[in-house]
Amino acid sequence: MDAGSKTNRFLTIDIARFYAIALVFFGHFVEEFMILKNPAGISLYKFTYSFHMVLFVVIAGYVAKEDLANWRVGRFITHCFSTRLLPFIFLTLVMMIPPLFFSGKFYGLPLPSLVGYFRGTVLTVFGLPSFCVPSWFLLLIIGLELVHYTVFRFLKNSNAKILAAAVGFYVAGYWLNLEFDIFNPLKERVIGWNYFFIHGAITLYSFYLLGIFLRRRHFLIQKVSTKILVPAAVAAFFMVFFTYQLNNGPFNFHVYNHVVIMFASYGHFLLFPLTAIAGCACVLFISGMTPARKTILWLGQNTMLLMFLNGIFYHYINPGLAGWILDNVASSGLPVFYLSCMVTLVSLALCMPFVFLFNRLAPQLVGKPKLTGLLLKSPLHFRWLPTTAYIVFLFLPLIPLVSVSLHSTLRGEMVPFGEFTLSNYIHVFQNPVLTGSILNSIAYVTLNILITLPVAFLAAYGFSRYTFSGDKYLFFCTLALRMMPPVVMVLPVFLIFLQIDLVNRPLGIALAHCAFNLPISIWVLESFLAAIPREIDEIAFIDGHSFFQFFTRILIPLMGPGIAVTAFFCFMFSWVEIVFARILTVTSGKPISMAISTLFTFRTDIGLVMAMTVLSIIPGVLMIYFVRNHIAKGFTIKTAV
Structure with missing residues (x-):
């Protein structure tokens, strides 16, 4: 196959992808007309779906990698994770943000409540x-590629085997979906069978094999006359x-007698594949015949991103817009069709800046692991998997x-429930x-760091140099x-501080924290000092520096990373410490950790508690941000030591 033929093949497929994603936008919009029982919407929905x-x-089968079945398991898992699962996780997290600010259609999920997020996450x-x-x-x-990776090694040497397997998978999958509950997502299924839509992948793998067969037969590779x-x-x-209306069942999805691939609801055993293949052929x-315009090709190459961005329209825009059109503009056949086409084109146009932005900033997170972006400046590697999983686990x-x-x-407040x-943040700052x-917490942390660092530094220098x-x-x-x-140590410390009048005072809390921060601070700083050659001390004294000048001009700048690491540990202990805070702040001076605990009463305002919790996280984030470079260097030096 020459280069020109290969280029023509992928140009045609990218154009077909564009039409396919346009049909997704179109189908999800006319779905709202169908839900509103508009006759034109029902017909358009059934035709498109x-x-x-x-x-x-x-x-997907047409562009599938021929050698994928020969890959090692590790390489296959890496491929699925970096090009499929990671984009799904990342973009799902992105799509979890809009419900915080906008109400949408989420089929029974009480978003943006905590219960709604929990249920949605589990689903x-x-x-x-x-x-x-x-x-x-x-x-x-992912499910299709799992099936493909498992079975294609037995089929790849023969086109006849591919066609026979396509028929076999369709028959087997259709029968399993129809007869067995575990393969039917709408019946009393075992929930695990819905992983990666395996219940539908078995049936649809037949069409995946059809795509492979078409590529092998050079379908649309060479130029074909108009x-x-x-x-x-x-x-x-x-x-x-003439066939889509004849497909009248049996459907698994009994709410609408239409093809709904998501729920393995296909309809008639023969009419479904006949109509589906005819529709695919029409689009191909x-x-x-379509000219290879850059915009069309670019959109066709970013169908995965567009699929996610379509979720914005599906959940937030389409329901209200479709209802408004039926009430105020038109409800008959052709006007509904034309308006749906216009909405589809406008929706795709509105998505284009966001597609560009994602590709520009972090293409590795949207299915392009070998590219680089402004935020992620290196290609994605499999070693990122544990880090990515940890970040998702941490931020979820x-x-x-x-x-x-x-x-x-x-309930009963000025703002309606939910x-x-x-107001929760306003309440915090007004209280x-x-x-x-x-x-108080900021004062305790500041005093703790200001007292601990000089004392620990001098002690660490003594242990290191003498x-x-x-x-x-x-x-x-x-x-x-x-x-x-x-x-x-709570009771002894309380009795001592009570005698010297340090209870309910910031200095008392700071000194109590210092008692527990000093040992770890001395140990950390001594490790860093041990990495600095003693010859530097001797050269400084020979050059005429006093002990104070040596510390301030030479040693402290060299110890910047170590000091940052030590300050970070001191901050972490003081900011979240609650034992001494509870005992030594009897009547006043309570830190933020104690203030949060006192908010839990018989009638707890969970929103207020969460607002205080968010505010308690912000200083730690800022601390890490401003000293991140020193902390990174510090841990590197300490590891080397």
Whole structure:
């Protein structure tokens, strides 16, 4: 095959992808007309759904890698994760943000409540993406590739085997979906069978194999005359037009007697594949006649992103817009069709800036692992998998946390229950006790760092640079003090501080924290000092520097990373510490950790608690951001030591 033929092949397929994603936008819009029981919408919906998702499957098979079945398991898993699963996770997290600010159609999920996010997350994990329904197809592709990886090694040497397997998979999948509950997502299924839509992948793999067969037969690879493509496209169109209404069942999805691939609801055993193949052929023939415009090709190359962005229209825009059109503009056949086409084109145009933005900033996160972006400047590697999983695990709870903080959670208040509001944050800043607790925590942390760092630095310098009798034992005993649980020292510390009037004072809390921060601070700083050659000290003193000048001009700048790491540990301990805070702040001076705990009462305002929690996280994030470079260098140096 020459280069020109290969280029023509992929240009045609990219154009076909564009038409396929346009049909998705169109189908999801006319779905709203169908839900509103508009006759024109019902017909358009049934016509579009009779083949448009099968078209995606055929295209996926057409561009499938021939050698994928020969890959090692590790390489295959890497491919599925980087090009399918990671984009699904990332874009799902992105799609979990809009419900915080906008109300949409989520089929029974009480978003943006905590319960709604929990239910939606569980459904998504078990294979039914609830925050962006159109993204289900990406999971189906994973299922198809799993089936392909398993069986294609036995079929690749013969086109006859491919066709026979296509028929066999269709018959087997159709029968399993119809007869067995575990293969039917709408019956009493075992929930695990919905992973990656395996229940549908078995049936649809037949169309995936059809795409492979078409590529092997060089379908549309060479230029085909328009005189052939036009009548072929017209014939295929009328084949769909005259058969889609005849497909009357049996359907698994009994709500609507239409083809719904997502729920393995196909309809008639013979009419479904006949209509679907005819529809695919029609679009492919039209693609062969369409000029290869850059915009069309670019959109065709970004169908996965567009599928997710379609979720914005599906959940938030289409329901209201369709109702408004029926009430105020038109409700008959042709006007509904024309308006749906216009909405589809406008929707695609509105998505283009976001597609460009994602590709520009982080293409690795949207299915293009070998590219680089402004945010992620290196290609994606498999070693990112543990880090990515950890980041997702870490940040996933923050979404419902922020969501609850931005909504009213008490009935009977001025703001209706469940409404979006900033009143929780306003309440925090209007309440002097809560505001004071934030300032108290900042004061405790600041005093703790200002006291601990100089003392620990001098002690660490002594342990690092001088040798004296019992120095190792003293160093060990200092560290052993940190092993003691803070609760053991609460009563002695309280009695001592009570005698010297340090209870309910910031200095008292800071000194108590210093007692537990000093051992770890001395240990960390001593490790960094040990990495600095003693010759630097000697050269500085020979050059005439005093001890103070040596510290301030030479040693402290060299110890910047170590000081940053130590300050970070001091901050972490003081900011979240609650044992001494509870005992030493009897009547006043309570830190933010104690203020949050006191908010839990008989009638707890969960939104207010979450708002305080969000505010308690912000200083830590800022601390890490401003000293991140020093912390990274510090941990690197310490590891080297």
